[in-house]
Amino acid sequence: MxxxxxxxxxxxxxxxxxxxxxxxxxxxxxxxxxxxxxxxxxxxxxxxxxxxxxxxxxxxxxxxxxxxxxxxxxxVQDETRSWVQTYKPILLIFGYVTAISLMFAWQNNTLNAMVFMRVFMAGFFLVFSFFKMLNLKAFAESYAMYDIVAKKFSAWGYVYAFIELGLGLGFAFNLSPVILNWVTLVVMTVSILGVLESVINKKKIQCACLGAVFNLPMSTVTIVEDAIMIAMSAAMLIVM
Incomplete structure (x- = not known):
């Protein structure tokens, strides 16, 4: 290199x-x-x-x-960062959100899966929307590089950040869970399409999941991140 x-x-x-x-x-x-x-x-x-x-x-x-x-x-011969170093911000966020979700979901010596998923999704959307809000313009410009909706509708990046914020608050207060999970399922499914296209075509694009704060490359980690939200929202809808 x-x-x-x-x-x-x-x-x-x-x-x-x-x-x-x-x-x-x-x-x-x-x-x-x-x-x-x-x-x-x-x-x-x-x-x-x-x-x-x-x-x-x-x-x-x-x-x-x-x-x-x-x-x-x-x-530079040995300056490539390890996988863990590259994705440390996301790994830390997922670790903290998972730990907090487990604390809330552990009831009467059993794990309440529905509570775990709801709290996890609340934490996920609130934290990720926070980083986007730090520089909303930069996030929207970065998001438009790969998202299928933002490519055609540049304002979608701004809208998307507020949708994440709304979903986070909605899950935190357990408001209209059926509507929240349907919105999550649709929004995250649309979002993952652009990510899949970029990863499959091996495009070297900065992932906008944490706004413009961290320089994270688009990869299978981003796919897994979106897929978890899709799977949880689908599971909660099935149980409901």
Whole structure:
């Protein structure tokens, strides 16, 4: 693996950073991208060398406000992060949410599966919506890179974050469980389609599940995350 450092101008906000990162990650042979608007820099990991012209084209061509120029090269052999390091934020969230759900669901020395799923889904949606709300614009731009609805309807990213918030509050207060589970089943099924398409086609796109806070790659972890919500909502509907 090789890592190249470039000067990259034109970024003025975190939304710009997110857009530039996603545009570069789509390129074949690009494995990682780190950008900084403060330093006007981009550090790009590659399996094979990608020319400067290809990088500029991915950013919108020579007329784009984002201009990339070469500054320094260096190769890195053992800088790839482990799977656990890469997905540590999601693993920690799932661990905490699972622990809290088990605490609430353990009643009379038995595990109440319905309570466990309801509390888990409440925690899942509230935590994930929180990270999206930290930078709603950046999340919406990142989400539009792969979601089948957001690609055609750019405002869907904003709507989706509030839907997650509403679902989280609804599950927390146990409001209209049948309606909540149907909404979850439909929304998460639609969401997983874009994820599946990106993973199957091996697109190197940043996952927007935790907004623009963490640089998490799209992978089977994202599929599992959505699939759990789909399975839980379906199971609760069947039991009801």
């Amino acid at each position: 090789m890592t190249h450092t470039y000067q990259l101008t034109g970024m003025t906000c975190s939304g710009c950073e997110n857009k530039v990162k996603n545009n570069l990650l789509i390129l074949p042979d690009v494995t990682s991208v780190e950008v900084s608007k403060e330093n006007n820099s981009a550090t790009i990991g590659m399996d094979k060398h990608v020319g400067l012209a290809a990088l500029q084209k991915a950013l919108g061509g020579n007329d784009s406000k984002y201009q990339i120029t070469e500054t320094a090269h260096y190769e």
